[in-house]
Amino acid sequence: MNDPLKVAVAGLGTVGAGVVKLLADHKDLLAARAGRPVVVSAVSARSRTRDRGVDLSSYAWFDDPVALVREAKADVVVELIGGSDGPAKAVCETALDLGRPVVTANKALLAHHGLALAARAEATGAGLWFEAAVAGGIPIIKALREGLAANRIDALHGILNGTCNYILTTMRESGRDFADVLAEAQALGYAEADPGFDIDGIDAAHKLALLASLAFHVPVDLGGVSIQGIRHISSLDIRFADELGYRIKLLAMARRTAEGVEQRVAPVMVPLDAPLAHVEGVNNAVVTEGDFVGRSVFQGRGAGAGPTASAVVADLIDLARGHKVPVFGVPSSALSVLPRAEPEDHVGRYYVRLMVVDRPGVFAEVAAALRDEQVSMESVLQRARDPGETVPVVMTLHDTGEAAMTRALARIGAIDAMVEPPRVIRIEQF
Amino acid sequence: MNDPLKVAVAGLGTVGAGVVKLLADHKDLLAARAGRPVVVSAVSARSRTRDRGVDLSSYAWFDDPVALVREAKADVVVELIGGSDGPAKAVCETALDLGRPVVTANKALLAHHGLALAARAEATGAGLWFEAAVAGGIPIIKALREGLAANRIDALHGILNGTCNYILTTMRESGRDFADVLAEAQALGYAEADPGFDIDGIDAAHKLALLASLAFHVPVDLGGVSIQGIRHISSLDIRFADELGYRIKLLAMARRTAEGVEQRVAPVMVPLDAPLAHVEGVNNAVVTEGDFVGRSVFQGRGAGAGPTASAVVADLIDLARGHKVPVFGVPSSALSVLPRAEPEDHVGRYYVRLMVVDRPGVFAEVAAALRDEQVSMESVLQRARDPGETVPVVMTLHDTGEAAMTRALARIGAIDAMVEPPRVIRIEQF
Numbered sequence: 001m002n003d004p005l006k007v008a009v010a011g012l013g014t015v016g017a018g019v020v021k022l023l024a025d026h027k028d029l030l031a032a033r034a035g036r037p038v039v040v041s042a043v044s045a046r047s048r049t050r051d052r053g054v055d056l057s058s059y060a061w062f063d064d065p066v067a068l069v070r071e072a073k074a075d076v077v078v079e080l081i082g083g084s085d086g087p088a089k090a091v092c093e094t095a096l097d098l099g100r101p102v103v104t105a106n107k108a109l110l111a112h113h114g115l116a117l118a119a120r121a122e123a124t125g126a127g128l129w130f131e132a133a134v135a136g137g138i139p140i141i142k143a144l145r146e147g148l149a150a151n152r153i154d155a156l157h158g159i160l161n162g163t164c165n166y167i168l169t170t171m172r173e174s175g176r177d178f179a180d181v182l183a184e185a186q187a188l189g190y191a192e193a194d195p196g197f198d199i200d201g202i203d204a205a206h207k208l209a210l211l212a213s214l215a216f217h218v219p220v221d222l223g224g225v226s227i228q229g230i231r232h233i234s235s236l237d238i239r240f241a242d243e244l245g246y247r248i249k250l251l252a253m254a255r256r257t258a259e260g261v262e263q264r265v266a267p268v269m270v271p272l273d274a275p276l277a278h279v280e281g282v283n284n285a286v287v288t289e290g291d292f293v294g295r296s297v298f299q300g301r302g303a304g305a306g307p308t309a310s311a312v313v314a315d316l317i318d319l320a321r322g323h324k325v326p327v328f329g330v331p332s333s334a335l336s337v338l339p340r341a342e343p344e345d346h347v348g349r350y351y352v353r354l355m356v357v358d359r360p361g362v363f364a365e366v367a368a369a370l371r372d373e374q375v376s377m378e379s380v381l382q383r384a385r386d387p388g389e390t391v392p393v394v395m396t397l398h399d400t401g402e403a404a405m406t407r408a409l410a411r412i413g414a415i416d417a418m419v420e421p422p423r424v425i426r427i428e429q430f
Numbered sequence: 431m432n433d434p435l436k437v438a439v440a441g442l443g444t445v446g447a448g449v450v451k452l453l454a455d456h457k458d459l460l461a462a463r464a465g466r467p468v469v470v471s472a473v474s475a476r477s478r479t480r481d482r483g484v485d486l487s488s489y490a491w492f493d494d495p496v497a498l499v500r501e502a503k504a505d506v507v508v509e510l511i512g513g514s515d516g517p518a519k520a521v522c523e524t525a526l527d528l529g530r531p532v533v534t535a536n537k538a539l540l541a542h543h544g545l546a547l548a549a550r551a552e553a554t555g556a557g558l559w560f561e562a563a564v565a566g567g568i569p570i571i572k573a574l575r576e577g578l579a580a581n582r583i584d585a586l587h588g589i590l591n592g593t594c595n596y597i598l599t600t601m602r603e604s605g606r607d608f609a610d611v612l613a614e615a616q617a618l619g620y621a622e623a624d625p626g627f628d629i630d631g632i633d634a635a636h637k638l639a640l641l642a643s644l645a646f647h648v649p650v651d652l653g654g655v656s657i658q659g660i661r662h663i664s665s666l667d668i669r670f671a672d673e674l675g676y677r678i679k680l681l682a683m684a685r686r687t688a689e690g691v692e693q694r695v696a697p698v699m700v701p702l703d704a705p706l707a708h709v710e711g712v713n714n715a716v717v718t719e720g721d722f723v724g725r726s727v728f729q730g731r732g733a734g735a736g737p738t739a740s741a742v743v744a745d746l747i748d749l750a751r752g753h754k755v756p757v758f759g760v761p762s763s764a765l766s767v768l769p770r771a772e773p774e775d776h777v778g779r780y781y782v783r784l785m786v787v788d789r790p791g792v793f794a795e796v797a798a799a800l801r802d803e804q805v806s807m808e809s810v811l812q813r814a815r816d817p818g819e820t821v822p823v824v825m826t827l828h829d830t831g832e833a834a835m836t837r838a839l840a841r842i843g844a845i846d847a848m849v850e851p852p853r854v855i856r857i858e859q860f
Contacts, residue, residue, distance in 0.1 A: 032760040139577025147569025150743035293740035297729035310723035313580035323753045330462040
C-alpha cells in the first residue's frame, strides 16, 4: 500500500466532525478507492473540550489553525472554519503559499477572494478544491470542471439554498405564512437565528458566482449578482402560483447573453413540468445547458454534515489519486472578464399581484398604465369582489421588457386604491 | 503549451463523427481546460468514402482498426466500433496490452468482458474509460468512481434506455398502443429496425451491470440481472397507472441486500412524487443512495451523437490532465463476488390486471386465491360491468412476497373466466 495522504482539519463544527467520522468509518473502503489510506493527522478548533461525537485523541491538536498549517506536516489542509476573511482566509493563504493543497467548504471565502486564491494556488501548484462549497450532496463542481468539460456551457440555474426551499415548500404544503414557517425552521435548526444570509439570497449568490465562473470562465463576480430574497413572498402568492400551474422557487440563474453575463438570485415561478418544480424541502438542484450534451440536471441534499463531508472527502480522494484540475476549470490567466448583463435588459413573463380597495374604475387605470407602456396581459384573476374591501388582483404578463414593466408598475403603485406596492415575480419556462 | 494528446478514433459512425466534430469545434476551449491540445491523429472505419459531415482529410486513415492501434502512435485509442466481441474487443485488448489507454462507449463489450479488460488495463497501467457507455448525457461513471466515492452506495436505480422511455411517455401522452408507438419510434430513428435489444431490456441490463459493479465493487455480473422488457405493457395499464397516481417506467435497479446483490430491469410503477416519475421522452436518469450523502439524482440525455461525444471527450480531458482512476472504482483484485439475491425473495407492492369475462362468482374465486396465499388487496378498480363482456379488473396488492403472489396468480390465471394471463407490474415507492 502506498503512503497515506495525511490530512489536517481546521475547524471542527458539524462538518469538520463529519469529515473526521467519515474518514474513520470508511477507512478501508477509501484506501481501496484512493489507492492509499486517507488519514487525519492533525486538527484545530477553538474549544478542545467540546464533545463532538468523534474520537479526536489520536490526532495532533493545534489551538491556532495557522500553526496547524505550518507545523502539522500534513499533505493537505481541509479548511472548515468558515467566514470570508479572518482565520479561514489566513489558513488557505498560508497553505497555498507553502504549496499545500487546500480543500474547503467555504463559499463566502471563495466568492469574495476566489480569483486571488486561485492565482496563489497556481503560483505554487498547490491546488484548491471546493466541491463542498456548493450543494454538498451534488458533485456539481466536478461536473463543471470535468464531467461536462467537453461543452461550452451557456446557462445554468439551480436551487442552491436549502433553507429557502424548505420554507417555500412548507408554505405551499401547509398554507402558512412566511414568518410562521421561518420561526419553525429556526426551531428545527434548518434556519439560523440570524436568517438573512439565507433568506435574503446572499448564500445562494455566493454559490452562483462560483458556478458562473466555472461555467463561463469568468472571474468570480459576486458584485455582479442581482439578489432578491424570499421575505416578500406571501402565502397568497404561493396559492395563486398553484392555481396558475406554477411553483415558486428561489432560483440562482446565470446566462451568457449577447451583452455579457447575467447573474440573478430571485424567487421565480416555474411551470410544473420544469426540472426543478418538484425539488422540495432542503434539497438542492442544478440544471446546466451544454452545447453538445444538452440539458443535465443534478439533484441532492444541499447541506448538513453527511453530504458536506461526502464532498470534502471526494476531493481528498482526488488528491490521493494525484489528480490536478485548474481551480476554475481553466488557468486563472484564461479567465476573461465579460460585461455584466443588466437585469433591465431582461425580457420575459411576469406575475404581478396588486392589493386593491375595490372601487369602480381602478381596473381601467391599471389597464391604461400597462397599455401606455405596451405591456400586454396574459391572464387576470380576481376574487371576492365586495365593494370597498381590499382584494388581490393577480395578472400574468406576456413577454415584456423589465424596464417598461417597472415604469408601468410605478404608475400603478401610485393609484390611490393600491393598499401596498405591487408584488412582482418573474415567470421562467426553462 | 504542453504536448498535445494524440487520439486515434476507431469507428466513425454517428458518435465517432461527433467526437471528431467536438474536438475540432472546441479546440481552444479544450486546450485551455485540459492544459494541452487534444487532437485526432488517426482514424479507422469500414468505408473511406462515406460522407460523415466532418473533414477527415488531415488524419491518417487505417482500414484495419487493430493496425490503427499498433501503428498510429496515438496516446489514447477511442473505441466506437460497438459489439461485444470481434474488432471492438480486439482493438481494446491490443491497446491495453500495449499500455495505451482506451476510451470506449461500448456497454455490451464491458458488460460481457469488463473484468477481464480491467485486469488487462491494470497489468500495463493503461486505464480504461467508459463514461460514454452509460447515459452519455449524465456523468454517472465519474459520479460513482469519484464524486460519490466517499460513500458506501447501497442502492441505485435509473431510466437507462431512452427508447423505452420515449415509447412509454408517448403511449401515455397519446393513449396509443405499444406496437403503434414502436413503429413510429422506428420511423423517427429512436428505435432500431430490430428493436429487441432496447425494448426487451437488454441494453438497460448491460448498463445496470456496469453501474452495480462500480457502486458495490462486485465483478460485472450481466448474468445476474433479471430482465423484463416493455412489450407486454398495454395502453390499458398506462391508463390505470395514471388513474392510480403512478407512472410506468422501465427501471434498472440494483440493491445490496442481506442476501447479496439484486439486479433487475423491469417496468415498474412509481408514484408521481418519485424522482424519476417526471423524466420523460428520450431522457435518462439515475438515482443513487449513499450512506453519507443520501439520495442524489442525475438526469440528462441518454444517447445521440452530442451527449455521447461529450462523455467521450470528458474522458479524454481527464487523460490529458494525467488522471488515473481504477476501472471499476477499486483495483479489480478488490472486487468481491457477492451472491445473487433472487427476485423471489422480493417483498413489495404489485399492480395486477386481469381480463375477465364477467360472470357471477369470478371475483369470489379471485379473492379466495389471494386469501389462501395471504396476499392482501389494497384497492380494486373495475368498470363497465356488462355481463358476458370482457372487462379489465385491476388490483393493487399490499406488501407481499413475490413467491406467494406468483402462486396466487397461477391459480387465478387458471379460472375459466380469465381471457388472458394476469399482468403484473411491481410498484416501487422510492
